[in-house]
Amino acid sequence: MKLGLIGLGKMGLSLAENAMDHNHEIVGYDLNKDFVDKAVAAGAEGADSLEDMVAKLPSPKIVWVMVPAGKPTDSTIESLSTLLGKGDILIDGGNSYYKDSLRHNEILKAKGIDFFDCGTSGGMEGARSHGNFMIGGDNKEAFETIRPLYDDIAEKDGYLYTGRAASGHYLKMVHNGIEYGEMQAIAEGFEVLEASDFDYDNEAVAKVWSHGSVIRGWLMELAEEQFAKDPELEKIAGRMHASGEGQWTVQEGLDSHVPTPVIALALMMRYRSMQDDTFTGKVVSALRNGFGGHAMDKAGK
16 A cells, blocks of 8 residues: 655654555655655655645555644645545544544545544554554545555554544543543552652562553553663653643543543643642653653753
8 A cells, every 4th residue: 555644753754664564655744854854764755745745646545644733733634635636535643632633524525535533542662563543434435445554553453443533533532531540540659659668669669560460551661661761750850741632531521521530630730740840740751751752851940
């Protein structure tokens, strides 16, 4: 399969390399030419504009957008709506708000372009190999065209076609809300240990909890890795930046009259961390860096 990929940063380039490992052809475009050059060095065909990228694709043209949510995605999809045509396929693999995806679907549907909103999980490691994807889109038959791509780049049983447009991004939104709560619980636990009279080795604790315990999992493995680099996380500030998906999940809970106290409190703690430095904040910041390469603020700044 030959497809265009827009956005060749830490996630986009990894996805491109994953797809090329499975003999898919990538035409890559990014506003940053250095990113395009990296993709070309990895085996992709480069493009110097959206028009150039689309022109290099066979029909039906398949384009995967991997740019930041909000205005960058809006402008990219608006431009592609004039470059793609009936029967072409556009995938938004970013963390777009599901209501934006509903709007994007209407814009593209009017022109006969099939839109798929793809929630992408697993961080950089998952993007590079064995990813996790939640895919919404109105045209189930069109999904069969791109299913072989997901068969190749996802972990076994690691993708789900969820039906109606925007359902993929809605599912990823709730997934990220759960992630907020899980990371907050892990971080609070380590802060209790930090405040105790006992001399715990945080890396060793994370390691033992990763092997056979009820709370074992990838986040605990990431905790072990981060404590190995910085045992007391002294090099980073305890500020936990929020991408917005936790807020959206809480808002959906409020609108649906569904209580989400754990996710809501985890979100509030992220806001609090922007005011005061906490060990809880350090742990969550380190975990986010571990799975997604998210920036960590340095201590003292």
